[in-house]
Amino acid sequence: MTPQTVDVLVIGGGATGAAALYDLARRGVRALLVEQNDFTTGTSGRYHGLLHSGGRYAVRDPETAQECIAENTILRRITPFAIEDTGGLFVATLDDPADFPAQWVTGCAAAGIPTEQLTPEQARAQEPALTPNITAVYRVPDASVDSFDLIHGFIAAARTYGCKTLIYHRVTQLIHEGDTIVGARLEDTRTGATRIIHAACILNAAGPWVSVIAGLAGIAVEVKFDRGAMIAMNMRWVNTIVNRLRPAADGDILVPVGAVCVLGTTSVMTDHPDDYRIEPWEVSKILNEAEAVVPGIRYGRALRAWAGVRPLYESPAAHHNDTAGRAVMRTFSVLDHAALHGVRGLVTVVGGKLTTCRLMAEQTVDVVCQQIGVTAPCTTAREVLPGATTRYHRLDQRLHRLEHGETPGELICECEMVTRPQIEQAIAAYGDQPVALDDLRRDLRIGMGPCQGGFCSYRAAAILQEVKGHSALETNRAFAAFVRERYQGVRPLLWGHQLRQFYLDELIYRRTLGLDWLTGDYDPHENVYAEGDHD
Amino acid sequence: MTDNAQHLIDLTAFTADHCLKCNICTAACPVASITPLFPGPKTVGPQAQRMRLPGAPSPDHSIDYCSGCGICTLVCPHGVRVMEINTQAKAQMTATHGISLRNWFLSRNERWGRLGTPFAPLINFGLRLWLARWFAEKAVKISARAPLPRWAGYTFRGWWKKQVRQHPRPAPASDAQRVVYFHGCSTNTYEPHIGKLAVAVLEHLGLYVEIPPQTCCGLPAQSNGDFKAARRYARKNIAFLVDYARRGIPIVGTSASCMTAIKGDYQHVLGLDDPDAQLVAEHTYDFMEFLAKLHREGKLPTDFHPIERELPYHAPCQLKAHGMGRPALDVLDLIPGLRCWEIDADCCGIAGTYGFKAEKRAIAETVGKPIAEQVEAASAEVVVCDTETCRWQITSLTNATTIHPVELVAQAYGLTVDRYTPPVTARQM
Structure with missing residues (x-):
């Protein structure tokens, strides 16, 4: 295969990589983004949806707080289609330290975060679900952001400038010429085929995997992996983001995003960038903490749970004795390996927040441009992404579009209101590339509602078969893979409502549709499964 | 769990949380199966509910085709109050877009019944004229084929007042012998004989019948999304009836729909769940339910x-x-x-x-x-x-x-x- 040449190769299809691709595109740089899975499958997709005002960092991490409020304002301007302007509240209860609100107000003022004190009555008039035990409450300009829409927006905008992307390709080798990285060898994770990309510079935005990439260049980047679990509740218990007004701890945010309310998070140090375990104590902890702010929420329907891994980084110069995740600053670092390690052609960005993804991209691309001799300044903060709508996203938009014929056709995913033509278009967008149902989930949210794919997964599988001309076995396997994936999300929450739903779904999949027989994984004579599907 | 929490989870909108998408309600819906204009109770109910912003206008107008019969709520095995969710969404729509003249007219049946009584022969004659019905259909969109009642020409309440005047009754020894009769608007102006028979039956059972002031139950306004009017009617009725309920006196009515409004809708649809509303609801019986209860006892x-x-x-x-x-x-x-x-x-x-x-x-x-x-x-x-x-x-x-x-x-x-x-x-x- 003939090597392909680009100016810059961006590694990582998360928020930072996507924003960097867009930034490079606007500076007239020919760039290619490579992602080992689908876009938004790493930390950015395993996210709670909070566009920080910075209030959460106002006391302990003023730098991050300042970055957050500045970027919050910019993202509202340039990516309104992904943002719902819910506003945010910081709520202190009787259980929280009484001296904290005063420190916090000072911190916010210093960081430039506007706060407005409300009376508990005002707060409860706005959010009736809040506890009566409020001691102090402030309004801040938090918002909720759909990270899938945000990243797709950046990618689509970069494409309008001619930049390209390659998903399901993993970087297996960096190509050296002396002390300079000149390209990378990529492997197609689905076919095993390899290809070589030559680039004047590589931008390493691989999130928790940055040290793996840097390692390919023989450079050690010490990343701490901080795992956090989140739970999506079926209904929007609150319509304003609710933060606990206390020093950051487990389970102190409630984020209304889309049709759900996300409760988060925990902070557990782990050794692996892809450790997505959720331990039972995490589920209990999150629900109990949320219960203190919104009484009764524990008894509501928890839809799915997931975990993400925050890549935390502290430069070797910094001295911190405390190694726990929350103690590490949430700001980011751009590592110019030419200056630090004498290796040209590789720049790594690590740490940070989704809220600051644009700023991280800007500063990293500045270093990259310096190396490749591009002098064009960053212009990403200026205007709405090309091709995107300029209105804030709103919860009721999907219902409105469906009702007013803007999304015609049969309703396939009823919970998330996705129609057949939408699915067909999404499949077509992959061209001749393979498409998994889980890719369509990230594109369209199919299977993410209350029934967790119970009613739409087999319909979507059938459409995929029609459009792609798959064999029956391929279709059944795609269906089975999706069912397995969804099961991962409900497994930590199998009680009450979701247990009922799960049982109904199982009866549909396994009894009515005979999924285990269809995929050839189950031997009815031996009553065994060929693969460990039932973990 | 605190009372506050229990309260929130019990709210009609939150019952959407229980929906497993099983489609039992859609299969049972009498409207969804015959018209594509109504996508079904699950779709406009618990499903759409997740996509509605509280306080914002409901963007789905197909909900207007829900007849509000409530079969969905009845058949739901998981306790989703589907019809109630739909009715609340309809009210949100009406609050945003205003009520149409026709729906306003249909919601004020109580008024037309009273005002029309002196002109009963004229109205009864007029409303049977083909031309009048054709005009009503074109002008106010009331179907020319719809069954209209006949005005009786006198009101049940008028008859009752005269009755009480002419035949004074000795007050009963205890409240246990009292019963309140809720006649509803239709009995008052179109079918007074039903009220008269109900009183006769109750008196035959040895009960002392009380007919306190009352107004429309509010159901027509509620079904047409006019919650403001429906709540006004409901509050008036609660005020008229609560003292009787407090004394343990049963409230019985011959219109099963009025009684379901007082018993359930005031709380679950209109959101009036103060102690007075609950007390009245607890003491309210459909007429035949009341007789069946007496029989059991x-x-x-x-x-x-x-x-x-x-x-x-x-x-x-x-x-x-x-x-x-x-x-x-x-x-x-x-x-x-x-x-x-x-x-x-x-x-x-x-x-x-x-x-x-x-x-x-x-x-x-x-x-x-x-x-x-x-x-x-x-x-x-x-x-x-x-x-x-x-x-x-x-x-x-x-x-x-x-x-x-x-x-x-x-x-x-x-x-x-x-x-x-x-x-x-x-x-x-």
């Missing part, structure tokens, strides 16, 4: 004259919503010779004011077709039904005479009232 005299008839019975959706079985059939079963059989159909189609609307009339007629077919197959001339609009609808679909079960009970007790010819007579012994 051994307090219902069963010295009925035989009625040798076989009659079809239709249980209105609003009656089913009480979740009390079929008390009318239980009581009518006690009458010797009388064999009432239940029509195998869910809804007659009228659903309060729904079937009066021009754009919905055809739907209402198709929904009611199975009833018409069974009544015709049985060659029945009389159909028994607990709710007025259902009776009018069945009459318009079948040409049969429709009666309230109290008419049979009164006959079997040998009770008669003035200006009333029983369509079914008991054999006097």
